[in-house]
Amino acid sequence: MKKVLFALLVVGVSSLVAADGAAVYKKCISCHGASAEKKALGKSEVIAGWAADKQIAALKGYKDGTYGGPMKNLMKGQVANLSDAEIEAVSKYVESLAK
Secondary structure, eight states: OHHHHHHHHHHHHHHTTTTHHHHTTTHHHHHHHHEEEEEEEETTTOOOTTTTTHHHHHHHHHHSSSSSSSSHHHHHHHTTTOOOOHHHHHHHHHHHHHH
């Protein structure tokens, strides 16, 4: 019985601290636009319409230094402290903006 209660507690707490894609995206709005419709600083691709998987790969690539063009260094700093859950959440949020 204690194991079941503990498992329910863990699930409940996990859902409370789940990454909020909209909250993560707030720091992206100034460059990418409210609907991800802008070329960041006039140099990046417009990310509106990108599938979440493509965004996840790009953000993880920025984070580990394996992805990016002219915005690589700037973006590496922006995503350095994002967890995998936050990267997934923000990617799904941006994907949802196009729908």
